Amino acid sequence: GENVEQHPSTLSVQEGDSAVIKCTYSDSASNYFPWYKQELGKRPQLIIDIRSNVGEKKDQRIAVTLNKTAKHFSLHITETQPEDSAVYFCAPRVHLGAGSYQLTFGKGTKLSVIP
Amino acid sequence: NAGVTQTPKFRVLKTGQSMTLLCAQDMNHEYMYWYRQDPGMGLRLIHYSVGEGTTAKGEVPDGYNVSRLKKQNFLLGLESAAPSQTSVYFCASSYPQVGNEQFFGPGTRLTVL
Numbered sequence: 001g002e003n004v005e006q007h008p009s010t011l012s013v014q015e016g017d018s019a020v021i022k023c024t025y026s027d028s029a030s031n032y033f034p035w036y037k038q039e040l041g042k043r044p045q046l047i048i049d050i051r052s053n054v055g056e057k058k059d060q061r062i063a064v065t066l067n068k069t070a071k072h073f074s075l076h077i078t079e080t081q082p083e084d085s086a087v088y089f090c091a092p093r094v095h096l097g098a099g100s101y102q103l104t105f106g107k108g109t110k111l112s113v114i115p
Numbered sequence: 116n117a118g119v120t121q122t123p124k125f126r127v128l129k130t131g132q133s134m135t136l137l138c139a140q141d142m143n144h145e146y147m148y149w150y151r152q153d154p155g156m157g158l159r160l161i162h163y164s165v166g167e168g169t170t171a172k173g174e175v176p177d178g179y180n181v182s183r184l185k186k187q188n189f190l191l192g193l194e195s196a197a198p199s200q201t202s203v204y205f206c207a208s209s210y211p212q213v214g215n216e217q218f219f220g221p222g223t224r225l226t227v228l
Contacts (some may be wrong), residue, residue, distance in 0.1 A: 001174070022172075034216070042221075043205065043219040043220060043221050043222060044158065044205070045219070046216045046218050049216075066156070089157055089158065091158075100163075100165055101146075101211065102160060102163070102173070103205065103217060104160075104174075105150075105157040105158040105159070106157055107155060107156060107157040108155075108157050
């Protein structure tokens, strides 16, 4: 099965600074790479994703970069704000065969933005 | 649209009791999933379904059963609850194509004493 690791497990930054979270995966067949954000007591929500044929994608203050050769992808948040404080999960997707796909979630990175 | 809903929101069980968690979605999604979330463990897939009448095991299926009799509903059953099943349970749904977002329900917090 897919082995997914996220680093760091916790991250504290000053408001306005940048934050980077890295996700490594083991299955070279993974072809879709999303990041989910979960605020305290809430459900996970997709914030950005990237497909295997693209190296970088940006959406305002957040971006995702993918290195398929090295099997890792990263979440970049610039100009952090207190509302960015949350747990972030990477979840590479692997095809299981017969039309079935599965996301394998990392253990999460708790980001704290200090005002 | 309500999106993905879960019933109940909270539940306390005694060891050995049974219960069913209900997930419903109104987005006409083919795929539905059940995850459990434990502190420091991320989300782990219990069972999933790729369509009405079909189910498959995920990463941690032991002690759980599921059914998908209607496309919009996905039920998770615990036949004999154990303290190790204390967790927050999330249901999710999606279209099957690559790049389609999984939409999560609000979660069910289950405590087994």
